[in-house]
Structures are given as C-alpha cells and as structure tokens.
Amino acid sequence: MKKILAVTLTAMMLLINGLAYAQPEKLLEPSATFDLEVTLPEGASLEQTMVNDELSLIHILFEDEAMPGYTVLISYSEEYGQSMMADLTAEQLEALYQTIAPEMQDPSYEMRTLEDGIVMMVVNENTENDYAYVITIYEGYFIQAYIAHDNYAPLTTQEVDALIALMDNVYILPPT
Amino acid sequence: MRKILSLLILCVMLLSLSPLSALADSTGFTYYVKTSNYGALNMRESESTQSAIVTKIPYGAKVELLDYFIGATWASCNYNGYYGYVMTRYLSQDKPSPKPKPGPTAAPTHTPSGDIYSGFTAVYYNVIVRPSTPTGVVHMRWAPSKSQGIFRDYYANEPLQVLYANDTWCQVYDAQNQVFGYMMRQFLTFVEPMNGGDGSAASDS
Numbered sequence: 001m002k003k004i005l006a007v008t009l010t011a012m013m014l015l016i017n018g019l020a021y022a023q024p025e026k027l028l029e030p031s032a033t034f035d036l037e038v039t040l041p042e043g044a045s046l047e048q049t050m051v052n053d054e055l056s057l058i059h060i061l062f063e064d065e066a067m068p069g070y071t072v073l074i075s076y077s078e079e080y081g082q083s084m085m086a087d088l089t090a091e092q093l094e095a096l097y098q099t100i101a102p103e104m105q106d107p108s109y110e111m112r113t114l115e116d117g118i119v120m121m122v123v124n125e126n127t128e129n130d131y132a133y134v135i136t137i138y139e140g141y142f143i144q145a146y147i148a149h150d151n152y153a154p155l156t157t158q159e160v161d162a163l164i165a166l167m168d169n170v171y172i173l174p175p176t
Numbered sequence: 177m178r179k180i181l182s183l184l185i186l187c188v189m190l191l192s193l194s195p196l197s198a199l200a201d202s203t204g205f206t207y208y209v210k211t212s213n214y215g216a217l218n219m220r221e222s223e224s225t226q227s228a229i230v231t232k233i234p235y236g237a238k239v240e241l242l243d244y245f246i247g248a249t250w251a252s253c254n255y256n257g258y259y260g261y262v263m264t265r266y267l268s269q270d271k272p273s274p275k276p277k278p279g280p281t282a283a284p285t286h287t288p289s290g291d292i293y294s295g296f297t298a299v300y301y302n303v304i305v306r307p308s309t310p311t312g313v314v315h316m317r318w319a320p321s322k323s324q325g326i327f328r329d330y331y332a333n334e335p336l337q338v339l340y341a342n343d344t345w346c347q348v349y350d351a352q353n354q355v356f357g358y359m360m361r362q363f364l365t366f367v368e369p370m371n372g373g374d375g376s377a378a379s380d381s
Contacts, residue, residue: 051331053249054225054263055310073331075310076225078218078263079211092213099212099308103315103360105322127323135311140225144311152326 068159071146077137085119085137097123100133112164122164130154134163205241207253209233210268212308214275219260223250230260236272246367247304247333265306265332269366292321295342300371303338303348303364305330314364316357320345328355337370 047059060070088096093111101107104125112120123133131148132155147155147163209217216232233239233255239262244251250261307314316328320342328350330336336359340347346361 052333055332057331073311077310078266079213079215095213102308142309142311146313
C-alpha cells in the first residue's frame, strides 16, 4: 500500500507582513506520494510544476515586486531512508551542511526546533548575493523552502523569519 | 553478392534508426554509487521510491547499468547478480573518493577572486544539472566566482552545454533559454560530447 504524505501549507502566510488571506487552495497532486494545500494571501500567486518524476516545485510570488519570491521544493532522498532531521547526529548535520554550503561564499547555519518537534536547518548566504534555505527531512523526504529576491538583493531578518514561519506551518497529515 | 551487400547495408541503416539505438550508448556501462552521506543506495523492484527494496548497494560499489536514458530519474542495473532500479542522481561514472575518516570538518572556504578567468580550456560537452541535494538549486552567475552575481537558478536534470571549463567552474550555455553564464563544475554531470568536442576534459566531481 502506497503511503501518501499530505502536506498542508496553511497560515504561514498570516505571518508575512500581516496580509489578508484567501481560502485554502488545494493543489494538484505533485507526485504519487503526497498532496499539497496552501493558503495564499491576497496579492500572491502560485505556480506548481513537477521538475522531474521525484521533484515537486512550488513558486509563491507576490504582486508587490519588493517582496522576495518563495520556492518550496519536495523530493524523496534515498540517502536518508525513513529518517527525520531530528534523528541526525551532530556529525550528520554538519555533513549535510557541508553538502549544501559549497556554492555559498559566506555561509552560516543554525538549527531550530519548532513547537511540534520538527527540526529545521536554516542555511544563509551572508553576502550581497543573498538567499536562504530552510530545510527539514521528514521520513526521508527533503522539504526545502528557498527565498531570494529576483536580483538576489540582501534579505532582511524579517524576510528570513517569514521563510521559517512558512515551514512552521507545514502540517504533515496521515495518509488519505 | 551485390544484393546481399545491399541488404546488409539496409539492415544497418534500419537498426541505426530504431529506438534501441538510443540505448546503445547507455547500456552495459559501469557506474559507481556516490551518495553525499557515504551511505548505501537502495536498489528497488521498480522505478518508484515506494517500491520494495531489493538490496542495498554500498558507497563506491560498482554497478552495471542495463537501461538508462540520459537525464532519467531511474535506471535499471545489475549489482552482484541483483537486478533492479536505482536513482541516477546517486551514480557517478568516476569512482568516488573513499569515505573520509572521522575528524574535524573544515568550514567551506572562500575562493579568492584573483584572475577568475584563468585556466579555462575549450571542452564542448553536454551536461545535466546535479544539485548536491534532491531539492537543491544550482546558480548560474555572470562570472566564475562565488562573489559574482546570480541571475538564474537550475534544478536537477536540467540540460546545459559546457563550452569552457577549469578545475572549478564551467562556462555554460542554456540552449532552451539562450543564456550564457558560469556554474560550479561539481554540480554538473557529464552526459556526452557536443559535436566537435571529445569531452576528454569532462569528469564527474
């Protein structure tokens, strides 16, 4: 029996600049293994594609061009089996960071634990070409949120916090 | 005799046009398991992460690909008599370096700018993008340095052409979007030489 992960992105947008929100929007199934549902704020649009058989990509864009773009990517990793980020040792977390950071000029990372116990790695490029990742591993699935301005202008602390808030409101639901 | 020769030529021409020829360069090749965490790779019964695991293939082990379309997510393979499917992002044509011994890990280093265009040679080969993680993004930059501006992002298996390369960087061309830029070599996987190139400078990182 196939196990289906249903990932719901809700309310996180409520934390982004206090924007008003529309009704939850059910997306098409991004893969055979999970569904996605997202609540978009007014003025935001969503684009969803399957990059390949295993990689689902969602772009969240705002009419306000000053807002950065948010991208959510989800894909299964054979390297992590059924692991959770919280299962990784300090050595494994460091190795994961070393895997993610080589393209960055001045990277840094921190670990954060959400109220529901989900552990995330926040990786930040601390230069003029600014972008950030927030990554968690859930039962072997990489769930990654990526934020950058169109011109990769420096991100504010508020914008990075909004990215973390996005992940804070990812709900993993039982199979349907 | 002339009729037999004509028939043979016709058969060769027909075979060259058949779909099987698409596999001619992609089957029976030796690849190696290369996972970023040095862990074993799952061989599965079918082309899905939901299918049963046949066996686990250790890091660095040799596998024989039986059926692989370049850029595909999965390939059928043989490992020590086990037959099944593996995800191609964890395969390398070059034998990977051994798993490092436990010890302090060096922080990622900043590459000094200097002459950032030094050491480039013409190579001309086709590649696909291979980020370091399944959800990774690889950046295209205006010049070959991490300090240079980013103007485009690429995801796993997107095709590009490498025109020039040094040990660290490649000048690439995105034919679909008609843009040139620079990307780090370690995130590009060699596919085949372009017309006029021999790909001799290509190697998986």
